[in-house]
Amino acid sequence: MTAPLPDSTSSAAASAAGATTVAIDLGDRRYDILIGSGLFDDASTWSGLPRAAVALIVTNDTVAPLYLERLKRQLAPHYKQVESVVLPDGEQHKNWASLDRVIDHLLAGAADRKTVLYALGGGVIGDLTGFAAAIYMRGVPFVQVPTTLLAQVDSSVGGKTAINHPRGKNMVGAFYQPVRVVADLDTLDTLPDRELSAGLAEIIKYGPIADEAFLAWIEANLDALLARDKSALAHAVKRSCEIKAWVVGQDERESGLRAILNFGHTFGHAIETGLGYGEWLHGEGVACGMVLASELSARLGLMPPAFVDRMTRVIERAGLPVVAPRMPIERWLDLMRVDKKNEGGEIRFVVIESLGKAGLRGAPDALVAEVIEAHTEPGQR
Ligand SMILES: NC(=O)c1ccc[n+]([C@@H]2O[C@H](COP(=O)([O-])OP(=O)(O)OC[C@H]3O[C@@H](n4cnc5c(N)ncnc54)[C@H](O)[C@@H]3O)[C@@H](O)[C@H]2O)c1
Numbered sequence: 251m252t253a254p255l256p257d258s259t260s261s262a263a264a265s266a267a268g269a270t271t272v273a274i275d276l277g278d279r280r281y282d283i284l285i286g287s288g289l290f291d292d293a294s295t296w297s298g299l300p301r302a303a304v305a306l307i308v309t310n311d312t313v314a315p316l317y318l319e320r321l322k323r324q325l326a327p328h329y330k331q332v333e334s335v336v337l338p339d340g341e342q343h344k345n346w347a348s349l350d351r352v353i354d355h356l357l358a359g360a361a362d363r364k365t366v367l368y369a370l371g372g373g374v375i376g377d378l379t380g381f382a383a384a385i386y387m388r389g390v391p392f393v394q395v396p397t398t399l400l401a402q403v404d405s406s407v408g409g410k411t412a413i414n415h416p417r418g419k420n421m422v423g424a425f426y427q428p429v430r431v432v433a434d435l436d437t438l439d440t441l442p443d444r445e446l447s448a449g450l451a452e453i454i455k456y457g458p459i460a461d462e463a464f465l466a467w468i469e470a471n472l473d474a475l476l477a478r479d480k481s482a483l484a485h486a487v488k489r490s491c492e493i494k495a496w497v498v499g500q501d502e503r504e505s506g507l508r509a510i511l512n513f514g515h516t517f518g519h520a521i522e523t524g525l526g527y528g529e530w531l532h533g534e535g536v537a538c539g540m541v542l543a544s545e546l547s548a549r550l551g552l553m554p555p556a557f558v559d560r561m562t563r564v565i566e567r568a569g570l571p572v573v574a575p576r577m578p579i580e581r582w583l584d585l586m587r588v589d590k591k592n593e594g595g596e597i598r599f600v601v602i603e604s605l606g607k608a609g610l611r612g613a614p615d616a617l618v619a620e621v622i623e624a625h626t627e628p629g630q631r
């Protein structure tokens with residue numbers, strides 16, 4: 251039985267400093283997601299975390315010049331040594347080589363099994379650092395410090411950690427939860443517009459799968475979000491985290507309900523892998539994937555055609571792609587045949603059953619081909 255989704259005001263607590271805390275409750279463990287402006291430079295943000303001789307910050311060469319020294323300054327009073335590994339930026343570097351750099355750094359230095367890892371960056375850094383934390387000495391604590399909108403609303407929360415394989419996204423990984431998430435909204439000031447839009451894709455996702463009223467709120471506030479209005483962003487991050495915490499709190503390891511968070515991802519991951527990692531951003535693949543998954547929901551008779559138009563419109567307004575890239579249908583199907591949700595050789599898609607409610611369904615290949623055809627430029631195929 252699925253517990254009802256709590257409304258926004260009852261599940262988040264405002265702290266004295268004006269930041270909001272969303273708790274994620276896993277039964278035997280819980281942790282906090284801190285959301286607000288000015289969190290980075292507020293000493294209380296970094297108190298009460300596991301202490302050790304060494305902290306290791308993992309980041310990339312785009313984020314390091316912006317935020318690494320500030321984080322090091324905050325952590326310095328709490329550890330004997332605060333070290334860093336700066337990886338090359340990009341989805342194509344969410345791989346074994348980058349993971350090896352982190353593990354090698356830990357083994358070569360003074361790190362022990364109490365060492366705390368800090369993931370400073372977007373979802374690529376968060377996923378990779380979390381996986382390193384899961385496997386180094388069979389597990390050390392880690393803190394998520396997400397600096398993209400996408401990471402603040404989705405990837406830093408819920409404990410899916412992974413690296414990519416050339417054959418498929420996130421194919422090597424672990425469920426491993428952080429001890430805290432620190433989402434400082436001020437870090438979004440430096441985010442490129444394209445990345446802001448990519449984050450909006452995962453925010454839009456939460457509406458049709460879990461919260462019809464949130465979808466309406468996004469539609470009404472999209473211009474403010476695109477203009478980076480801080481109070482609109484604060485609400486979008488908070489509500490997204492509440493919804494994700496509600497899902498993950500009931501199904502941490504995706505034995506059922508959690509799969510709804512994969513809306514648009516079967517198609518989206520195929521696009522990312524098929525075109526080559528980094529060509530389309532994850533959020534862009536998910537955006538286009540949601541158009542296709544909405545179309546599939548309609549063609550399965552679950553939703554009216556007007557729902558596809560509604561999703562297409564909000565996604566397009568968010569500056570995201572709604573037309574699929576050209577790939578032969580056999581390539582699409584091959585890519586989707588490795589999806590983690592598949593069972594017994596059947597590709598399973600997250601579909602919308604009614605606004606705010608999603609489920610998992612198979613579909614005949616011919617129908618999937620029609621869905622893709624309907625949303626690919628005629629001249630492209
Ligand atoms: N674990 C999960 O539940 C989950 C959920 C969603 C996505 N993901 C994964 O997350 C990844 C996508 O994350 P992403 O969209 O954050 O991409 P990303 O990590 O590549 O970051 C996007 C870009 O923004 C830059 N950047 C980061 N913070 C910045 C800042 N404050 N100012 C300026 N530039 C900044 C990065 O260097 C990068 O170039 C994918 O690998 C996806 O599979 C995981």
Ligand SMILES: O=C(O)C(=O)C[C@@H](O)[C@H](O)[C@H](O)COP(=O)(O)O
Binds near residue numbers: 404420508509511512
């Ligand atoms: O947290 C989840 O569960 C999700 O599915 C969130 C997705 O947005 C995210 O992209 C996730 O990494 C996809 O997981 P995967 O299991 O399909 O690789």
Ligand SMILES: [Zn+2]
Binds near residue numbers: 404452515532536
């Ligand atoms: Zn995603």
